[in-house]
Amino acid sequence: MRFVDEFRDADTAHALSAKITALCEPGRQYKLMEVCGGHTHTIYKHGLEDYLPEQITLVHGPGCPVCVIPMGRVDDAMALAAEPDVIMTSFGDMMRVPGSNGSFFDAKARGTDIRMVYSPLDSLKIARKNPDKRVVFMAIGFETTAPSTAMTVLRAAAEGLANFSIFCNHVTIVPAIKAILDSPDLRLDGFLGPGHVSTVIGCRPYEFIARDYGKPVVVAGFEPLDILQSIYMLMLQLSEGRSEVENQYSRVVPWNGNTVALRAIGETMELRPYFEWRGLGFISHSALGVREQYAAFDAERLFAVPGVRVADPKACQCGEVLKGVLKPWECKVFGTACTPETPIGTCMVSPEGACAAYYNYGRLTRQRVKEASQT
């Protein structure tokens, strides 16, 4: 299939793999973080780690939009959904995220009107069709999905739609990366930059990572060869002692980002003073809320949102997994109490979550993989 197969070619992968191995200094261990959950998913789905020498460890970062939503926000959303005449709409990934009283799926089974949509524009359609209902869109995601939410708010405003609002949970990636760089328990050698986020914000916001922290960044695409090539580019920088921001995904990511999208976000949303991240705690200026002039579309202003704070279950180590301090299997409840069908932590929910990706695709040691491929 065109535009897919050429990015999954095994021969090219073997060649890249050899070049990567050749760049490894003997005795040195490399820890590279893929920031984005989409990368984590690709890595596991295609078995990409089989191509990497054992000296290179990929650390899964915080860029999974579902994984960073704290339990309290889920509870708030459920409280919203339970208000009279409300239809809550949500992306599919959000449906199974556990709050303190079950997930959206469980609430749906109890009779709450929660519907799965593929785009916020679908929520608008539902709002138009149900003028006597109040339709709320559970907006989640990084800068990748924020523009579509922003455009939807602008559309609703242009139409004068009075029964549509968003429960805004959009977060921004750079403060999270900074939080990880400042984290004392982690030593990373470089970053695979988030490709989709960068289509919106461009590559410049990462310059501080290279300049102030001396770590190379390569903005990477989502096909397996994109990731392998990006790892090669990181290794080349490391071997030459450089730390720069490079763009592997230039076929999609403009260096300066997408100004139309950024303008739409800026028009409708503003930075919140602080926001709680699952496992990472409160990070200042790390999330977006609806601007005052669009208050009519802000569920947090229209409804009495309880503002629930729920401590993460003690046994759950999502925070350490999100920061890359722990591998998924090192978490105490991984695969026993916390599984994809009964997730305790958010990392086990989304296919982009490090734990779910590892559980579903990667649950084999490298030794076993080697044995299996010989049969």
Add this chain to the structure above:
Amino acid sequence: MTADRGAGPAQAGPAQAGWVQEALRVHDEQEHGRRGSPQPAPGTVREDLVLERIDRARRSRPRIREERITMAHGAGGKATQTLIEAMFLDGFSNPLLQPLEDAARLEVSGARLALTTDSYVVSPLFFPGGNIGDLAVNGTVNDLSTSGASPLYLSAGFILEEGFEVRDLGKIVASMREAADAAGVQVVTGDTKVVERGKADGCYINTAGVGLISHDLDLGVASARPGDAIIVSGPIGDHGITIMLARGELDIEADVTSDTAPLNGLVAGLLAATPGVRALRDATRGGVATILNEIARSAGVGVLVRENDIPVRTEVRGASELLGIDPMYVACEGRLVAVTAPEAAGPALDALRAHPLGGAAAIIGQVTADPPGIVQLKTAFGGTRIVDLLVGDPLPRIC
């Protein structure tokens, strides 16, 4: 922009969710219940020990944790399996039900019979390549066929919603008649119920069927052995993708039609060609991946399949890529998965390919001894990964 972790009001919230506590309690029991088994020294918990722990957790008795039925219980993945095993198998417990094959095999006065039932709630009722009527006939014919039986008689039960158009019902019944004729079966008994508007989505159909088993093979996924070949009878995922697109919610247009078809002719040709067929399965809800997991689990073997050898139509692959779903989990309604002895693989493949429904049949992999219970996929990219049972519906990813 500094990270002031913990600066916010992150005090302990209200009582933790009951089910979380319950899950953790079970976890602790399992951990502490292993007194006498060697405990790893602190700091040496290695990946394989963790994997063993997970294997034990997976083997433990299935329990339904939810208080209410959710959509996941009907999606054909893990939740469905748990519901069937913990509720129905437990409740009806008997040796004929135990194998959980597509149809039960019974002996009545010396005759070997297969009995099966299936309900159809597809939405939309009409879709490219078929409608709920031929689907309901073919589905039951196929459940009988893959049990090794020749389908004979079907029943049809209709649950109709007040307001449903008689003309549409007429079309559905005509399709059922055509499908029955094509498969050489008759609908010989039935039932009709009408419910108030809003209590059903137009028309639901249940069909049951009996068939005659006229050979001595004991087909079943539990008899898969290391070295056996795994074959699919044609391109996978056509039906599921057709239905998803026919709902019109995704604004994707592709030239795909449902593969709904009766498999009895195909199976008869296959069984006549070789005695080496060990198991047949109809790859419906949950797709080929679910069948492969049933093989691995029931027979206590590993399964290794190669992505490059799995036939998938370009349109289906394209739509799956766009939606972020894996065709391995997408339903088929006219495809089977066969497990055959190694030496039977060639003749089986030839027999399948000789039939119009099996022209694109392919050997997709092998049964292996290790690791038991696990399905592995050699990816087209050249890596290896697990193909596990699906949890819930295939949910498109958001970014």
